[in-house]
Amino acid sequence: MNDLRLVLRNLFGSRSRFALTLTGITVGITALVVMMSLGGGLRAQIERQATDLGANLIVTPKGWCAYEQVKVLSGDRLPDAILPADVEAIEAIDGVAVLPYLTVGSAIGNEPVAVTGIRVADTIAAKRWSVAEGTAPSDGESGVLAGAAAAETFGLTVGDEVVLRGEPFEVLGVIEPTGTGDDGVLFAPLDVAQRVYETDGRVSFLSVSVADITEVDLYAQRITDAANVAVISDRQLLASVLSVVDTVGTTLTVIAAVAVLTAAFGIINTMLMATLERRREIGILKSLGSSNGRVFRVFMLEAAAYGVLGGIVGLLVGTAASHVITPLIAENEFTAFVGGARVAAVPPVADMVTILFGAVLVSVLSGVYPAWRAARLAPVEAISYE
Amino acid sequence: MIPIFARMKHALVLTALAAPLGLLAGCSSGVEAIGVNALSADPMAFTGTITVKGVVQDIDAAASRIMLIDEEEYATCGLTPCAGTGIIPLHVPLGGEPSSAGSLYSGSLPDIEDTVLVTGEVKSMGQGLVFDVDRIERGSSTLVSRQ
Numbered sequence: 001m002n003d004l005r006l007v008l009r010n011l012f013g014s015r016s017r018f019a020l021t022l023t024g025i026t027v028g029i030t031a032l033v034v035m036m037s038l039g040g041g042l043r044a045q046i047e048r049q050a051t052d053l054g055a056n057l058i059v060t061p062k063g064w065c066a067y068e069q070v071k072v073l074s075g076d077r078l079p080d081a082i083l084p085a086d087v088e089a090i091e092a093i094d095g096v097a098v099l100p101y102l103t104v105g106s107a108i109g110n111e112p113v114a115v116t117g118i119r120v121a122d123t124i125a126a127k128r129w130s131v132a133e134g135t136a137p138s139d140g141e142s143g144v145l146a147g148a149a150a151a152e153t154f155g156l157t158v159g160d161e162v163v164l165r166g167e168p169f170e171v172l173g174v175i176e177p178t179g180t181g182d183d184g185v186l187f188a189p190l191d192v193a194q195r196v197y198e199t200d201g202r203v204s205f206l207s208v209s210v211a212d213i214t215e216v217d218l219y220a221q222r223i224t225d226a227a228n229v230a231v232i233s234d235r236q237l238l239a240s241v242l243s244v245v246d247t248v249g250t251t252l253t254v255i256a257a258v259a260v261l262t263a264a265f266g267i268i269n270t271m272l273m274a275t276l277e278r279r280r281e282i283g284i285l286k287s288l289g290s291s292n293g294r295v296f297r298v299f300m301l302e303a304a305a306y307g308v309l310g311g312i313v314g315l316l317v318g319t320a321a322s323h324v325i326t327p328l329i330a331e332n333e334f335t336a337f338v339g340g341a342r343v344a345a346v347p348p349v350a351d352m353v354t355i356l357f358g359a360v361l362v363s364v365l366s367g368v369y370p371a372w373r374a375a376r377l378a379p380v381e382a383i384s385y386e
Numbered sequence: 387m388i389p390i391f392a393r394m395k396h397a398l399v400l401t402a403l404a405a406p407l408g409l410l411a412g413c414s415s416g417v418e419a420i421g422v423n424a425l426s427a428d429p430m431a432f433t434g435t436i437t438v439k440g441v442v443q444d445i446d447a448a449a450s451r452i453m454l455i456d457e458e459e460y461a462t463c464g465l466t467p468c469a470g471t472g473i474i475p476l477h478v479p480l481g482g483e484p485s486s487a488g489s490l491y492s493g494s495l496p497d498i499e500d501t502v503l504v505t506g507e508v509k510s511m512g513q514g515l516v517f518d519v520d521r522i523e524r525g526s527s528t529l530v531s532r533q
């Protein structure tokens with residue numbers, strides 16, 4: 001009997017034990033894929049948001065922490081702390097184009113919805129939005145432009161009414177899907193949002209495009225000289241937010257790695273049990289001339305088979321499950337903090353290969369001790385075992 | 387070889403079914419609660435009985451007042467909200483004068499930094515909007531309930 005047939009016969013000799021051991025490694029790999037999918041999804045979402053912002057500089061109130069910087073990208077509610085005088089001073093600087101944002105919120109049917117006050121025409125032009133239905137509201141008009149996802153979630157169509165801070169607003173238009181957090185927002189004219197939310201002309205943050213991107217630092221200096229604000233470049237903002245996301249991703253991956261490690265102990269246990277149960281078989285093999293090396297190899301191949309099968313099934317199940325499970329996992333204070341986190345990104349092929357290789361490696365390492373014990377059994381002792 | 391793979395099919399099906407179920411077992415559904423920042427953005431937009439999830443930032447035991455901050459913000463900024471967009475005051479008198487909404491309560495106040503679920507209703511009173519608390523829960527236990 002060749003080694004491969006021997007391995008397969010041994011693996012399926014006890015189907016339930018095989019299935020349970022395989023389930024252990026599969027669950028571990030599935031968890032790893034789901035967690036990597038979540039981490040990758042968060043990263044991709046943040047990068048999309050940053051690109052979509054289309055700014056070279058972000059102007060924020062002084063003293064903002066990572067929380068607010070993340071919220072700039074996610075579109076969630078932020079304090080209105082930039083004074084109208086500061087906005088005017090920044091707009092007076094040559095070579096800058098300013099887009100102010102007032103990020104507030106409301107609810108439809110007791111479900112929270114993000115609301116952002118914008119200069120509608122300027123923002124549509126800067127973000128290259130297409131209005132799929134209806135028209136965009138004009139300045140001073142009590143109307144909203146709904147993001148595609150917001151319209152779908154709340155069943156909003158042109159002509160519907162939403163109430164913001166007790167004041168009725170007509171849904172005047174729906175934006176084509178952008179694939180960013182903007183899809184989940186209701187946009188109102190900035191002046192109207194400032195009046196309804198009683199901000200006295202204040203805004204949450206400004207996105208600033210500069211005429212000469214080689215002089216970004218110079219513009220940043222001019223802005224801080226002109227107004228009592230803080231300035232961060234789009235790259236700094238992205239790096240800051242991604243550092244938070246990467247911390248979350250690493251934590252999740254470590255948790256998943258523990259699941260893989262637990263599965264490894266399952267393999268050790270299964271293989272040790274197999275060593276004990278097959279002592280007579282090992283003794284007969286050795287009596288027929290099989291070397292210690294062959295016995296060791298057969299056990300190692302069994303362990304590797306768990307890694308290969310568990311890895312492949314885990315990758316398949318994990319990829320499918322990430323689309324179902326990732327939104328559930330994303331609903332916690334760590335990932336929800338990033339906002340817009342309900343996305344799953346399938347890990348790149350290189351990562352998939354690494355995961356599969358890792359599964360085989362863990363399985364092979366788990367099989368070393370049981371295989372070594374099997375190989376060093378003396379034939380006489382093994383045959384006489386009952 | 388073929389019978390071996392036929393048997394293998396059953397094992398793989400079992401594995402494929404067990405893996406996602408194992409992962410789902412680790413997820414909790416929980417109550418669909420509203421965040422403090424979401425509520426404070428437009429309190430009037432929330433009607434009827436709602437449940438708010440937040441973290442206890444401050445307690446005035448003598449006045450039976452609790453300040454609630456957003457859970458997400460607390461996770462990043464601690465007890466001093468960096469965005470400061472929403473702090474919800476709750477008045478839950480455990481005896482003495484009733485709250486402005488006319489309610490009295492029994493039980494014990496939560497501790498600072500407790501994550502709590504507060505069920506109640508936004509009401510417009512003489513001095514403005516108040517959150518009329520029905521009960522405050524921490525985990526599976528009810529700490530405060532309306533008498």
